[in-house]
Amino acid sequence: MNDNSEFDQLDKLLAQPAMIADRGFTEQVDQSFRKLKTSRRSIFLVAGLCWFALMIAVVSPQALYEDLLTMVMTLDAVGTFTYLLEQYQTFDTSKLQASYTSIAAIVFSVAAVISMLVRV
Amino acid sequence: MNEEGSLILRTLTHRDNDAFSALVRMHQNKIRAYLVRLCRNYDLADDLAQETFITAFRKLETFKGAGNFSGWLFKIAHNSFLQHLRKTKRRIEITEQFTDQQEILTEKYEAISTEQIDIEKALTQLNPDETATITLSHSFGFSHQEVSDILNMPLGSVKSNISRGKTKLKEILTKTGGLEKAS
Incomplete structure (x- = not known):
């Protein structure tokens, strides 16, 4: 058998690989x-519940409902931008009185959002 | 759109498990056969194949659709293999069960002839680069350029690995009489 025909034979053998059976x-x-x-899904659910519980702990359910309603109403991009711009312009740092509860709420909310973004 | 394309789309748009399972069923035999040739161990190859499909499922949105889905899967599989090598920091050892026990071979493969057993045994004598390039180009029909993309290897190295590997295979099979059996 010459070299070329041996290589042809080898190519033919290689072109028919044995396939592994599925077997489950x-x-x-x-x-x-x-x-x-x-x-x-469990992580999303737990993170969402934690966030909701914290929000209820920090603000009253009625205030939370009003905030959510305001958020829904300002969901269009232009409205949101204008709203945020107004908030930023009228923001007075001297009135900022961060309590431990609100700091904790912010930290936990950020952690909850990050955990939701991190893929399992 | 072909069946594969519509399954990819269904997985992407609905995160449809059944659609992706159909894709796994479609490609598992090639991916596992490839990994078995690289790992020379069936259990390890299956673990890496499983890892390959889970990674593919999670990163499916990064598959642009422009290339070949099968090639994309082989790329993930090869990277899983390299990652395993880095983690364990050791060479792949050929286990006895891999080549010597006929009943294991017939149990693992859909159907395997004596010539195919000879080829599988001979491939264990090559280094992983030679095995990978030859398997992808000659057994699974990828072009040299596609092999270069899958393995992230320069085109010249792909060609030299194939040439060197085939010469080694021919020598091994000539010694064992594998080529004569096939003729």
């Missing part, structure tokens, strides 16, 4: 996806 592999991977989704 796909189901195993599928279960991992479902676990991944469930744990991600």
